[in-house]
Amino acid sequence: xxxxxxxxxxxPTNVVTATSTTTLSNKTISGASNTITNIPATTVxxxxxxxxGYFQIPTGTTAQRxxxxxxxxxxxxxxxxxxxxxxxxxxxxxxTLTGVTPTVEYLVVAGGGGGSFGGGGAGGxxxxxxxxxxxxxxxxxxxxxxxxxxxxxxxNGSTVTNGTNSLLGTxxxxxxxxxxxxxxxxxxxxxxxxxTSGSGGGGGHGTGSGGGLISPANGGAATSGxxxxxxxxxxxxxxxxGGGGGSxxxxxxxxxxxGGNGGSGTASSISGSSVTxxGGGGGSYAGTxGSGGGGxxxxxxxxxxxxxxxxxxxGGGGGxNGYGANGGSGIVILRYDDTYDAAASTTGxxxxxxxxxxxxxxxxxxxSITF
Numbered sequence: 178x179x180x181x182x183x184x185x186x187x188x189p190t191n192v193v194t195a196t197s198t199t200t201l202s203n204k205t206i207s208g209a210s211n212t213i214t215n216i217p218a219t220t221v222x223x224x225x226x227x228x229x230g231y232f233q234i235p236t237g238t239t240a241q242r243x244x245x246x247x248x249x250x251x252x253x254x255x256x257x258x259x260x261x262x263x264x265x266x267x268x269x270x271x272x273t274l275t276g277v278t279p280t281v282e283y284l285v286v287a288g289g290g291g292g293s294f295g296g297g298g299a300g301g302x303x304x305x306x307x308x309x310x311x312x313x314x315x316x317x318x319x320x321x322x323x324x325x326x327x328x329x330x331x332x333n334g335s336t337v338t339n340g341t342n343s344l345l346g347t348x349x350x351x352x353x354x355x356x357x358x359x360x361x362x363x364x365x366x367x368x369x370x371x372x373t374s375g376s377g378g379g380g381g382h383g384t385g386s387g388g389g390l391i392s393p394a395n396g397g398a399a400t401s402g403x404x405x406x407x408x409x410x411x412x413x414x415x416x417x418x419g420g421g422g423g424s425x426x427x428x429x430x431x432x433x434x435x436g437g438n439g440g441s442g443t444a445s446s447i448s449g450s451s452v453t454x455x456g457g458g459g460g461s462y463a464g465t466x467g468s469g470g471g472g473x474x475x476x477x478x479x480x481x482x483x484x485x486x487x488x489x490x491x492g493g494g495g496g497x498n499g500y501g502a503n504g505g506s507g508i509v510i511l512r513y514d515d516t517y518d519a520a521a522s523t524t525g526x527x528x529x530x531x532x533x534x535x536x537x538x539x540x541x542x543x544x545s546i547t548f
């Protein structure tokens with residue numbers, strides 16, 4: 178048989194001949210000898226990535242999460258619109274994706290009323306959660322001032338006033354917001370009537386209505402859902418004032434032995450620590466203020482005996498015989514989950530903290546926030 182010479186034939190190289198079914202996993206085929214080698218984890222770990230393109234991670238719904246997750250697994254959850262990592266026995270949100278606005282928890286406290294014979298009422302208090310906000314919308318923050326107390330002018334001194342309102346734009350109780358605390362009842366100025374407001378002022382004594390609109394010496398009424406009524410003063414001629422209403426309870430009535438205590442305030446940890454807001458002012462002749470509310474330090478005619486409401490708690494001003502202290506200013510605090518972006522802008526120099534899983538914004542003066 179003749180031999181036929183073949184020329185110009187290209188001999189294949191680097192050909193893998195499969196003689197049985199072979200599964201290749203995490204392998205690379207390289208070199209002239211067709212060597213199959215593993216791709217170790219260190220090949221892609223601790224190595225700079227110089228790509229200017231992208232690295233795509235898995236994306237899916239909550240229902241599509243791995244059935245048996247392991248610590249370090251990372252994915253985008255399209256149900257919650259969040260970047261999440263599995264660790265410490267559960268899926269943890271690392272970051273809520275841009276474009277989603279939070280729901281907000283809030284505390285809005287108005288300024289407390291000024292004291293006279295009767296203690297000033299606490300500033301109205303509004304608090305809640307689940308408040309919806311809109312990205313790009315600016316909301317004006319108004320922090321109410323405390324009302325003016327009777328001061329050193331005696332029973333015929335300058336007119337005592339209510340505290341002023343605090344507002345979170347129009348998001349909480351519209352354009353009214355939290356209502357300022359009522360002034361304490363006196364003898365002659367303001368016709369002896371205590372203020373009907375956020376929390377009612379304590380009743381005064383003598384010739385006027387003493388804080389009430391119906392009978393002498395009754396405490397002023399409160400705004401529903403924001404505070405409580407003031408206590409009754411004792412008249413005539415005892416000069417014992419009723420306690421101003423607080424955000425959590427009514428002011429105490431004056432007794433035969435002394436002034437009424439201010440109503441209790443409301444504790445809140447929205448700022449990151451527990452603080453009591455909205456205590457009523459104590460009435461003249463040793464009435465004790467609610468937490469944050471002023472009182473009458475001693476049963477005498479000294480103007481220094483009356484104690485002002487605590488600033489930025491909305492406490493009512495303390496009453497004293499013929500005198501009275503100023504109410505405390507209000508406050509506005511917001512917080513939301515810290516997986517959401519920081520606010521786009523703020524004014525008014527709020528105190529901003531990120532702790533305990535929350536972003537907290539606290540205003541002690543007027544300002545604004547844009548989400």
